[in-house]
Amino acid sequence: MDELQPAERFQESLPPLTAHEAALEANRCLYCYDAPCLQACPTHIDIPTFIRKIATGNLRGSARTILEANFLGGTCARVCPVQELCEGACVLGRDHTPIQIGRLQRYAVDYVQQRGIRMFQPGPPTGLKVAVVGSGPAGLSCSAELARLGYEVTLYERRELGGGLSTYGIIVLREPIEVALREVEALRDLGVQVVTGHELSERAHLEELLAAFDAVFLAVGLGAVPALGIPGEEYVTDGLAFIEASKLDLAHLEVGRRVLVIGAGNTAVDAATIARRMGAEVTVVYRRTEAEMTAYAHEYHFALHEGIQYRFLTQPVALLHRQGQVVGLECVRMELGEADASGRPRPQPLPGSNFVLPADQVIKAIGQEKPRLAQALGLALEGGYIAVDDAFETSIPRVFAGGDCIRARGVASTVMAVQDGKLAAQGIHARLAAARQETLL
Numbered sequence: 001m002d003e004l005q006p007a008e009r010f011q012e013s014l015p016p017l018t019a020h021e022a023a024l025e026a027n028r029c030l031y032c033y034d035a036p037c038l039q040a041c042p043t044h045i046d047i048p049t050f051i052r053k054i055a056t057g058n059l060r061g062s063a064r065t066i067l068e069a070n071f072l073g074g075t076c077a078r079v080c081p082v083q084e085l086c087e088g089a090c091v092l093g094r095d096h097t098p099i100q101i102g103r104l105q106r107y108a109v110d111y112v113q114q115r116g117i118r119m120f121q122p123g124p125p126t127g128l129k130v131a132v133v134g135s136g137p138a139g140l141s142c143s144a145e146l147a148r149l150g151y152e153v154t155l156y157e158r159r160e161l162g163g164g165l166s167t168y169g170i171i172v173l174r175e176p177i178e179v180a181l182r183e184v185e186a187l188r189d190l191g192v193q194v195v196t197g198h199e200l201s202e203r204a205h206l207e208e209l210l211a212a213f214d215a216v217f218l219a220v221g222l223g224a225v226p227a228l229g230i231p232g233e234e235y236v237t238d239g240l241a242f243i244e245a246s247k248l249d250l251a252h253l254e255v256g257r258r259v260l261v262i263g264a265g266n267t268a269v270d271a272a273t274i275a276r277r278m279g280a281e282v283t284v285v286y287r288r289t290e291a292e293m294t295a296y297a298h299e300y301h302f303a304l305h306e307g308i309q310y311r312f313l314t315q316p317v318a319l320l321h322r323q324g325q326v327v328g329l330e331c332v333r334m335e336l337g338e339a340d341a342s343g344r345p346r347p348q349p350l351p352g353s354n355f356v357l358p359a360d361q362v363i364k365a366i367g368q369e370k371p372r373l374a375q376a377l378g379l380a381l382e383g384g385y386i387a388v389d390d391a392f393e394t395s396i397p398r399v400f401a402g403g404d405c406i407r408a409r410g411v412a413s414t415v416m417a418v419q420d421g422k423l424a425a426q427g428i429h430a431r432l433a434a435a436r437q438e439t440l441l
Contacts, residue, residue, distance in 0.1 A: 009277040010172040010250065012078070013302075017100075017107045026055035029099050032091060037101060040089035042419045043070040047086060051104055060117065062108035067119050071144040072137055072183055072418050074113055075166045077106035078175045080415050083298045113182045122191040123150030128432055131156065131213040133200045136164025137414045138403030139219035140187055141421025142428075147190040149429055154213070155192055158199035162187075164221065165414065168244045171270040173277075177247050206377050210398060215428045218377075218386065218394070218401040219421065222412075223369035228262065232319030235326050239263065239271040239365030246274045255280050256361030260329050262286075262316055264293040268365035269300065272308045275363070283309040283357065285316060287334050287347040294367075311357070315349060319362055328356045371405040383408040391427030392420065398431070400424045 017025065031048040038047050046065050053062035066073040082088070082102040090098035112119060128151050132143045135157040143153045161167050166180035188194055200206060200220070209216045225238050239261070245253050255278040261268050264286035276282045284303070286293065289312045293300060304310075313334040320328040333353035336345035370384035380387040380395035385408040392400045402420030404412045 010246070010274075012176065013173045014103060016110065017103050022054055022104060022107045023057075025100050025104055026051045028092070029055070030091065036089040036091060037086040037099075040085045041069075042085070042413075042415045043076070043422065045069040045073070045105070047101055050108060051099065051101070054104055054108055059108050059111040060119075063112040063117075064119055066105055066109055070415070070418055071141050071186070072166070072414070073105055074109040074179050074183060075137065075170075075175060076415050076418065077102050077109060078179065079166075079170055081296050081298070081413070084296060085415070113179075113186065118189050119186075120144075120148055120190060123148050125152070126150040126432075128152070128214045128436075129154070129212070130215045130217065130428060131209045132217045132219065133209075134164060134219035134221060134403070135162040135184065135194065136219055136221055136403060137166065137417035138421040138424070139164065139217070140183060141418040142217050142219065142402065142425045143187055143192045143421075144190060145422050145425030146428065147187070147192050149425070151429075153192045155187070155194045156198040156200065157194065157196045160196055162194050162196060164219075168247065169240055169267075170414075171243055171274060172247055172250075173273065174270075200373070200377075202376055203378050206396075206399065210396075214432055215398045215400065217421075217424055217428065218399065218405065219403045219417070220371055220373050220401075220405045221368075222404045223372050225364055225366060226369050228316060228364055228366070230316055230318050232321050235319055235321050235324070235362070236262075237361060237363045239267050239363050240368075242271050242363055243267070243274065253278065254361075256326070256359065257281065258359045259283075259361045259363065260285055260357055260359040261363045261365055263365035263367070264288070264295055264310075265365065265367060266295050266299050267367075269295050269303045269308075271363050271365050272303055273306055275361075276306050276308055280361075282307075283311055283359075285311050285314050285329070285331065285357070287313065287315040288336065288344065289313060292344045313347070314357075315347065316362075317354065320356065326360050326362055328358045329362055330354060330356050368404075374405065382406075391430065392424035393427060393431065400428055 029051045035048045050062045050065040086101045087098040092098050130151050130153050132139045132155045143155050146153050162184035163180035255275050259275040259280040259282045261272045261284045272282045314331045315334050318330040332349045334347040337348045340346040374386045386401045386406045388406050392402050394401050402424040403417040
C-alpha cells in the first residue's frame with residue numbers, strides 16, 4: 001500500500017461490473033413474485049423488474065425503473081446497507097449467494113448518468129413555487145419529485161457544492177464525489193434552480209421564504225460533532241472535517257503515524273479507514289463493547305480486515321499534548337451496568353484503572369448533535385428533532401421537513417432520507433392542491 005499514490009489508495013471498494021458480469025448476475029435472479037427484496041427497500045424500487053431489464057440489455061429502462069422510485073439511485077447503490085436490506089432479504093441468500101443488487105443498480109444508473117442521458121422531464125407547470133433548504137438526500141429527492149409534478153423549485157445550499165452528506169461526508173471508497181455531483185446536475189436538468197452559499201439561520205429568513213414561495217421544505221440534517229468535554233480537546237480532529245478533507249483535498253490531508261479514533265459508528269469506521277489507507281497505525285476507542293456498536297456489522301468486519309485495531313470498554317478522559325503536539329490519550333477502563341435511555345448497558349468507570357494510549361493524532365467521531373436550527377426557527381420539537389405530522393408538515397403551516405433533522409425514531413440513513421423527500425413532496429402537493437381547490441370554490 002505504501003508504494004501507491006494517495007488517490008490510488010481510495011478507489012471504490014468494489015469495481016464496476018463489466019457487461020458480461022452484469023448479465024451473468026442478472027440472470028441468476030429468480031424474479032420472485034412479491035419479491036422480499038422489494039419489500040425490504042425503503043424506497044420500494046421494483047428490483048426484479050430493473051434486474052430483468054439488465055438481463056435483456058435494456059439499461060435505459062432499468063435505470064428508469066430505479067430512478068423513478070429513488071432519484072439518488074447512484075448514491076444508494078453504493079452507500080445503502082444492502083446486506084441489511086435488499087440483499088439481506090434475497091431468497092437465494094438462504095442457501096446460496098444473494099444477488100448483488102447494489103452493484104447491479106450501480107451498473108444501470110452509472111450507464112445513463114456517465115453518458116449524460118436525461119431520464120425525466122419537468123411536469124406541466126402548476127404556477128406554484130417551493131423552496132427546499134438543504135441539498136442532501138432528502139432535499140434532492142423532494143426537489144426532484146416536485147419538479148416532476150410541475151412545481152418551480154429553488155434549492156438552497158449553504159455550502160459551495162450541492163449534494164450534502166453524499167458530497168462531503170461519505171468516504172471516497174464508498175462514493176466518489178463525482179457521483180454525488182452528477183445527481184445535482186440531474187436535478188438541474190429537471191429545471192431546479194440550485195443556489196449555493198445561501199444559509200437559513202433565523203426565523204426572519206424563513207418568513208422571507210414563506211412570503212416568496214408557496215411552501216418550504218427543510219432538509220437541514222444534523223449539527224456538529226458534539227464536544228468530548230475532556231482537557232486538551234482543542235487538539236482533537238473533527239471526524240466529519242477529516243472525511244471532508246479526504247474528499248476535497250486528499251493530497252494535503254494531515255494524518256499522524258499513530259491515530260486513535262473515538263467512537264464506534266459508521267463515521268468512525270470511515271475516518272479510521274482513511275487514516276489506515278494513508279499508512280497510519282489506527283486504533284478505535286469505544287466505551288462499550290462490540291455488541292453495542294452502532295456501526296453495521298459488515299463495516300466493523302471491513303475495518304478489521306483493513307488492519308484497524310479496537311479497544312473496547314475504554315473511555316477517554318484527557319488528551320495529552322506537548323508544545324501543541326498530541327502525544328497520547330489518557331483513558332479509563334469501563335464496565336457495563338444497567339441499561340440507559342438508549343436501551344444499551346450504561347458504561348461505568350473502574351476506579352484507579354487509568355492508562356495512556358500513545359498517539360500523535362486523535363479523531364472524534366461520536367455522532368452529531370440534534371438540529372439546533374429548529375429552535376431558532378421556532379419549530380415544535382420531538383426528542384430534540386423537528387416534529388412533523390404524517391404529511392411531513394411542521395408546526396408552522398406550509399413548512400415541511402424530512403431527513404435526519406426529523407429522525408426522532410428509527411435509523412438515520414441516506415435511503416430513509418430519500419424516502420422522506422419523496423413522501424414530503426407528496427404531502428406538499430396534496431397541501432397546495434387542496435389550498436388551490438379552496439381558492440377556486
